[in-house]
Amino acid sequence: MAIDLNEAKKLAKLSRLEFTEDELKKFANEFEGILSQVKAIDKVDVSKIDLKESSAKILATKLREDIVQASFSQCQVIQNAPSKKDGAFLVPITVDEEGCK
Amino acid sequence: MSYLDLSLREVRDLLVKGTVTSEELVRECFDKIKETSDLNALTSTYFDMAINKAKEIDLARKNGEQLGVLAGIPIVLKDNINLVNTKTTCCSKFLENFVSPYTATCASKLINAGAIIIAKANMDEFAMGSSTETSAFGICHNPIDKTCVPGGSSGGSACAVASKQCFGALGTDTGGSIREPAGFCGVVGLKPTYGRVSRFGVVAFASSLDQVGPLTRTVEDSAIMLGVIAGSDEHDMTASLEPVKDYTIDLDKGVKGLKIGVPKQFFNEQLKGEVREALIKALDTYKALGAELVEIDLPSVDTALAVYYILSSAEAASNLARFDGVKYGVRADKYEDLVDLYYKSRTQGFGSEVKRRIMLGNYVLSSGYFDAFYRKAKRVQLVIKKEFIEAFKICDVIVSPTTATPAFKIGEKMQDPVSMYLSDIYTVPVNIAGIPAISIPCGKDKNGLPIGMQLLGKHFDETTLFRVANAYEKSTKEGK
Numbered sequence: 001m002a003i004d005l006n007e008a009k010k011l012a013k014l015s016r017l018e019f020t021e022d023e024l025k026k027f028a029n030e031f032e033g034i035l036s037q038v039k040a041i042d043k044v045d046v047s048k049i050d051l052k053e054s055s056a057k058i059l060a061t062k063l064r065e066d067i068v069q070a071s072f073s074q075c076q077v078i079q080n081a082p083s084k085k086d087g088a089f090l091v092p093i094t095v096d097e098e099g100c101k
Numbered sequence: 102m103s104y105l106d107l108s109l110r111e112v113r114d115l116l117v118k119g120t121v122t123s124e125e126l127v128r129e130c131f132d133k134i135k136e137t138s139d140l141n142a143l144t145s146t147y148f149d150m151a152i153n154k155a156k157e158i159d160l161a162r163k164n165g166e167q168l169g170v171l172a173g174i175p176i177v178l179k180d181n182i183n184l185v186n187t188k189t190t191c192c193s194k195f196l197e198n199f200v201s202p203y204t205a206t207c208a209s210k211l212i213n214a215g216a217i218i219i220a221k222a223n224m225d226e227f228a229m230g231s232s233t234e235t236s237a238f239g240i241c242h243n244p245i246d247k248t249c250v251p252g253g254s255s256g257g258s259a260c261a262v263a264s265k266q267c268f269g270a271l272g273t274d275t276g277g278s279i280r281e282p283a284g285f286c287g288v289v290g291l292k293p294t295y296g297r298v299s300r301f302g303v304v305a306f307a308s309s310l311d312q313v314g315p316l317t318r319t320v321e322d323s324a325i326m327l328g329v330i331a332g333s334d335e336h337d338m339t340a341s342l343e344p345v346k347d348y349t350i351d352l353d354k355g356v357k358g359l360k361i362g363v364p365k366q367f368f369n370e371q372l373k374g375e376v377r378e379a380l381i382k383a384l385d386t387y388k389a390l391g392a393e394l395v396e397i398d399l400p401s402v403d404t405a406l407a408v409y410y411i412l413s414s415a416e417a418a419s420n421l422a423r424f425d426g427v428k429y430g431v432r433a434d435k436y437e438d439l440v441d442l443y444y445k446s447r448t449q450g451f452g453s454e455v456k457r458r459i460m461l462g463n464y465v466l467s468s469g470y471f472d473a474f475y476r477k478a479k480r481v482q483l484v485i486k487k488e489f490i491e492a493f494k495i496c497d498v499i500v501s502p503t504t505a506t507p508a509f510k511i512g513e514k515m516q517d518p519v520s521m522y523l524s525d526i527y528t529v530p531v532n533i534a535g536i537p538a539i540s541i542p543c544g545k546d547k548n549g550l551p552i553g554m555q556l557l558g559k560h561f562d563e564t565t566l567f568r569v570a571n572a573y574e575k576s577t578k579e580g581k
Contacts, residue, residue: 017448076202092438
């Protein structure tokens with residue numbers, strides 16, 4: 001089972017990653033090997049499996065109260081930002097004066 | 102003899118007696134770090150901070166103050182565990198300059214118990230790998246044979262413990278990332294039950310599988326460290342409310358009367374050579390110690406690797422979507438608009454294995470494939486989990502090799518992702534089932550490379566794992 005180049009391009013877009021055509025071809029080839037391994041799950045009979053069983057336990061976990069409390073300072077929140085200004089994250093313009101870009 | 106040849110528990114006894122000071126231990130560790138720097142086990146070291154903390158603890162001890170169970174003991178953290186005001190890079194270019202604004206719960210618990218964090222350890226980028234070769238900051242070497250990998254992704258943590266740069270380390274394990282490097286480096290590595298240790302402050306790879314655990318020289322040290330880091334956490338809803346035990350309590354009870362499950366799916370014709378011989382010998386040892394061996398059946402366990410690659414990649418694709426070049430991490434120099442900034446920053450910041458997993462994750466989550474891959478894998482996961490629960494009705498622990506071979510050569514598997522993924526074939530089922538497992542040394546091959554044995558336990562029954570592991574370690578006296 002393989003994926004074609006168009007499918008690889010679609011995946012790259014979903015992943016917000018850029019590749020050269022050659023890199024994508026390499027990925028598509030590697031995918032063939034990986035997906036043939038992954039298809040092993042097809043041989044397991046899951047007709048009697050109810051996924052709700054696995055989520056039940058997580059719901060039994062104690063939830064904390066929704067209380068307003070101190071968190072990071074603004075300074076800490078932006079301390080690792082690659083670009084910042086006046087205590088905010090700086091990004092390219094996404095909305096111009098007419099309301100769209 | 103150096104203090105560095107001792108176990109964590111032994112050195113703790115000497116600290117308590119006053120035979121050695123914490124400052125002396127920290128200095129010895131840093132001498133060793135310098136001497137073995139070619140291994141590239143560490144990414145950051147904190148000499149000044151460690152010495153100051155050691156002096157504080159030595160003074161407190163002198164003054165007769167009550168100290169924690171790890172007081173004054175040098176420990177290393179994997180570089181995906183946040184420690185306030187230090188770098189947490191996940192060995193990715195993306196986080197090269199990221200400075201943590203807070204400390205992970207597991208690290209806080211160590212510090213509260215008096216441990217001295219001396220360094221952060223090398224790892225595969227974002228914990229995706231089995232050899233520590235995908236680190237953006239250089240390959241880590243196996244301390245027993247530098248031409249071999251230390252395993253991964255917690256390769257730096259295992260290497261640091263094996264090369265005596267510290268007395269214990271924390272790693273993370275999503276599909277074998279503590280146990281495989283422990284096996285390759287000849288140390289003890291524990292993947293606790295999912296939820297036993299808080300993941301708060303640990304950079305997520307696959308949130309439903311990730312678990313923090315200790316790498317140590319002995320089983321007893323592992324039990325001591327688990328006792329410190331285990332427990333619920335209001336910051337991590339998946340951290341279990343199950344009470345924390347004294348995990349050292351049954352260490353010396355022996356294995357007489359216990360039943361050790363031997364899965365026929367693990368002890369088949371695929372298990373070969375010296376690893377097979379070592380495991381068979383270990384089973385004989387257990388029999389001689391009074392344990393009963395019972396054959397068990399895990400019919401679907403061979404599909405665990407497939408389930409793992411679907412679920413872990415899907416969760417990774419989702420978790421790593423936050424790396425956008427805006428809030429933290431690198432940002433590309435040139436871009437056209439906001440979306441292009443995402444593309445360019447991610448493309449430049451992530452290494453090729455991380456990109457491969459993100460692509461695979463988005464594939465199995467994309468429309469048309471979601472049911473066939475993701476949903477099906479979630480169902481198969483439950484089948485595997487049920488098979489383990491069923492198996493544990495007739496045995497107390499299950500035994501397997503940690504890996505099919507000892508450490509492989511650097512570069513050997515880098516061009517073939519499938520062969521690299523197969524390194525985890527014995528460790529992955531444990532994460533899929535959410536059970537605990539420990540890897541302990543079990544002899545060496547003809548080249549002197551360590552062989553690892555894995556013991557798998559019931560959910561939250563780490564105590565029995567330590568008991569069974571300790572019985573073997575004591576009988577062979579090769580645990581240090």
